[in-house]
Amino acid sequence: MKKIILFVILLIPILKIDALESYVVMDTKSSRILSSKNMDEKMLIASTTKIMTSLVALENASTTDVLCAGKEVLSVYGSMIYLDIGECMTLYDLLVGLNLRSGNDAAMVIATETIGYDNFIKEMNILANKLGMTSTNFKNPHGLDNETENISTAHDLALLMRYATTNKTFMEITKLKKYMLTSNIEAHIWYNKNELLRSYKFLTGGKIGYTEKAGYMFVSSATKAGENLIVVTMKEKDRFNTHKKLYEEYFKEYDSYKILNKKTFNVKSEYYKSYHLYINEDVEVMLKKDERDKIKIDIDIIKKKKVKDKEVIGKAIVYVDNKYVTEANIFIISKHQKEHSLKSKLFFWKK
Incomplete structure (x- = not known):
């Protein structure tokens, strides 16, 4: 009797980047764009709006403030x-409900009861401008687009998420998988709609969004082996699935390199002979191995007749x-x- 062996071919979906309508992969530390389309x-952004809503609330009110829902809901x-x-x-x-359940009613209460609805929308756009989100305009705090529309781009939303990763409270909230509370009226149990939190262990947070006009939106962040x-x-x-595959691909292709070290940075200036020039933070950039010898650093110094200690007098620009x-x-x-400061530190250490 002949044995018939059947080979079953599993069709594993392959991510086709070219098929994506609009996307960005950004190195969080440097804001370098590793890949994009x-x-x-400019597009509608649905509930990814709520990243900005969260940040404006956190910067203008206390998390312990008690807010009560009015007719705005x-x-x-x-x-x-x-x-x-x-x-x-x-x-x-409310911020937990805003992020985990994407509560549009929570967005309205937050905007109305913190600094007033109109001021809140104004602050959203002020912060967007501060972050360099030049193609973004907010009209509401929730992202619904039946009456007013929030417009942005993949690049601008990446800049927004980059800023959001510096806010510890926001990042704590956005990665919660479950939350329980009891208000003055009833008990609530909320589960995070961000399914990737349960299937990709390196995810640190993010916000999904959807409306019929905007389509499916997702802004997320991940950290693996110290790279972001x-x-x-x-x-x-x-x-x-798309986010997971993009993370896996770019964490594999790129590594983080320290381009400038704040402890060893040294620029000698003939113009500022009696001064020490320094940077106050390291500069790290994600690179492919074959890009390491393609780094160029330009030092741009502004010549001023009068300067104050700790004043910005130039930039170190990385290419x-x-x-x-x-x-x-x-x-x-x-x-x-500088010498006086160093002596003070040495005296402190000696004691």
Whole structure:
């Protein structure tokens, strides 16, 4: 009897980057764009709006502030945490509901009851401008687009998420998988809609979004072996698998290198002979192995007749393969002041 052997071929879906409508992979530390497509194309952003809503709230109010829902909750629909009028929670609780359940009612309460709705929207756009989000405009705190529309790009959203990763409270909230609380009216149990938190251990947070007009949105961050990436996809339905595959690919292809060390940085200036020039932070950039010899650093010093200690007097600009990547401010301090500071530290250590 002949044996018939059947070979079963498993069709594993392969990520086709060219098929993505708009995306960005960004090195968090340097903001270098490692890969992108249509990253400056303006689109509706749905509930990824709530990253900005969270940051403006955290920068303008205390997480222990108690906010009570008013009639503003009646003006929204879609994803909700189902607040009753008169229901009260801390700002922290509302931010959890905003991020885990994408509560549009939570967004309205936060914006209305912290600094006032109109001021809140104004602050969202002020912060966007501060972060260099030049193609972004916020009209509401939730991302619904039936009456007003929030517009941004994949690049701008990556810049926003980069800033968000510096806020410990936001990052603590956005990676929660489950949260329970009891308000003055009822108990709530919320589970995070970000499914990637349960399937990719290196994910540190993010925000999903969807409306019929905007499509499927996802902004996320991940850390692996001390390296940090941000991924943004717009109008991508298979968003969780796509983000995971992009992280796996770019963590594998790139490594983080310290380009400038704040402890050893030294620039001698004939113009500022009696001063010491320094940077106050290391500069790290993710590179492919064959890019290590393509680094170029330009030192741009501004000549001033009068300077103050710790004043910015220039920039150290980093290029990879003649393309701008990042920069660091160069500060100035008198050599006498530096020596005095060093002696003070040595005296302290001696004691």
